Amino acid sequence: MLAGFDIVIPVLAVLVLLVLFTGIKTVAQGYNYTVERFGRYTRTLTPGLNLIIPFVDRIGAKMNMMEQVLDVPTQEIITRDNAIVAVDGVAFYQVLNAPQAAYQVAGLQNAILNLTMTNIRTVMGSMDLDELLSNRDTINERLLRVVDEAAHPWGIKVTRVEIKDINPPANLVESMARQMMAERDKRAQILAAEGLKQSQILEAEGRREAAFRDAEARERAAEAEARATQVVSEAISKGDLQALNYFVAQKYTEALARIGSATNSKVVLMPMEASSLIGTLGGIGEITKEVFGNGGSASAARQAGGRPPVVRPTDT
Structure with missing residues (x-):
């Protein structure tokens, strides 16, 4: 025992x-x-x-229960404009409810993979090729919303769905490159035409402004000339011959300057002495006196056989 x-x-x-x-x-x-x-x-x-x-x-x-990543294999998709592209991606998910993930679906990863691939074909097949290439963020957002909603009864949370590569056929890529080049050439020509147009507009405005200012300057010069002539006329009417001498001398000097600066003038022979110029002015002044009523003394001088007095420069 x-x-x-x-x-x-x-x-x-x-x-x-x-x-x-x-x-x-x-x-x-x-x-x-x-x-x-x-x-x-x-x-x-x-x-x-x-x-x-x-x-x-x-x-x-x-x-x-940790976040896991699932590679989505490459698949061919036909877009709305009948372009065939090869697309692959990646999906991230996390189990939130272990009993649901274990007993609500058989083969959890395979189910998520097939669900993601199906929705990729659905979402990207409803878009044009240009939209696929330029709106990846929109595609990812739509895929995430649809896949997460479909996988919610399985007790999982799909955190991200990302499209990795979109590969159009080689001939389509070449056509897109030619189209892009043509579009850029078109924009360059438009910009050049716009620049030429703006340049011509600015040039025309400049000519208009210059013409306006030139006309204004001529108007001011004419007003000044008229004012000077009026002043001289008033001075002469009051018996002041110095104003007339100054006016005629100024015009005489300006005429000589224009003659001397002419391109076709080679040799100018004229009396250039100051005494001759002033004497001439004095003679013109005597004539003016006679015309405006002061000609009595001039007539007496002519009757006496004398010459009109000549104004000469004063020695300094």
Whole structure:
């Protein structure tokens, strides 16, 4: 009896240790384990040390709760304008509810992959090629909204859906390059034409402004000339012959300057002495006196055989 009892005790100790070992479960950080009792889900084990009933409960699914990435393979898509492009992408998702992800869908990653590929064809197939190439942010946003809404019953959250590459056929790329070059040449010609137009407008405005200012200057000169003539006339009418001498001398000097500066004048022979000029002015002054009523003395001088007095320069 003692010998048999000695054998039973170690056996019982081993069974107890085996039961304890079977009932103790350690869950790693970032994972959740589902517990099934006779094949039916009962609860979820969180990270750390957990106890289950041995031989009654068992671990069902070990779910990764961290954000995961899923590569979307390359597929050909026909756009709305019948262009065939090769597209691939990447999707990011995270399990939020372990029981739903484990029991609501079979093959979670495969389901997300097929859902993403189908919606890529749907969204990008409804757009033109130019829209695909220039509106990636819009495509990503639409894909994320649609895929996340469809995957919500599975207890997961689709955080991002990104299109990596959009590859049109080689001949289409060449045609697009030629179109882009033609468009840029067109814009360059338009800009050149606009610049020429603006330049001509500015030049015309400059000529108009110059003509206006030139006419204004001639008007001012004519007014000044008329005013000078009026002043001289008033001075002569008052018997002041010095104004007439100054006026005629000024015109005489201006005439000589124009004659001397003419391009076709080579040699000018004229009396240039100042005394001759002043004497001439004096003679003109005597004539003017006679015309404006002061001609009595001049007539007496002519009757006496004398010459009209000549104004000569005063020595200084």
